[in-house]
Amino acid sequence: MDAALRDRAGGIPGLLRFLTEYGEAVEWDMARYWPGRSLLDLWRGGLTWRELRVFLRYLPRDSATARAVRNASPEEEAWTMDRHLLASIVDAVRESTYAAIKLGGDPKKTGRLKPPAPIPRPGVAETQKSNVIRFGGRHGSGAKQLATVFGRPAANQ
Structure with missing residues (x-):
């Protein structure tokens, strides 16, 4: 002012x-x-x-x-610094609860459990891209994804 x-x-x-x-x-x-x-x-x-x-x-x-x-x-x-910090705390608690359930739960029951979405905030774009790297199966070895994470081309490319 x-x-x-x-x-x-x-x-x-x-x-x-x-x-x-x-x-x-x-x-x-x-x-x-x-x-x-x-x-x-x-x-x-x-x-x-x-x-x-x-x-x-x-x-x-x-x-x-x-x-x-x-x-x-x-x-x-409406989104003051206090509200942003509270939303971050809620997101962190939800993520740690998710991780605890995934790690300690029965894989048959928690297999389809998805990580919680963060609380939407103004000025913060939602990210649709997953940072999960999958190995084997129909997703391949994950070499391409690892290469993008580390900023280099994959060895077999």
Whole structure:
């Protein structure tokens, strides 16, 4: 938020340009964080430009103005760092549960068990490609897959 104010030309002209672009969000934040004040107070004389600048500079990261400056979608804004970390923990627990069941379970019962899909997150593409290397049977020796993992052509190619 502070960087958005610094990147523009300073003084009152810079604040005017900022208000032209993000005025509605600023109005919303003033109603939320500074009850009893509004942007109209600038023209009525009840609010100075300096007070407005200080108010804007120290708005919290989750304010409407900060979200408008970042131009973030509502879905991206809902996924805070805490939520990303919690989703990672849930994924790790699910994967370790899967591994424990696969290793300790009856192969006849766990043979078709598939690994859990990770919790979908915004900005993180889902990977469809499996990193499982299969040896023998109808999949071949796995030499081609190993070669791609290690970045070299297979010995028999």
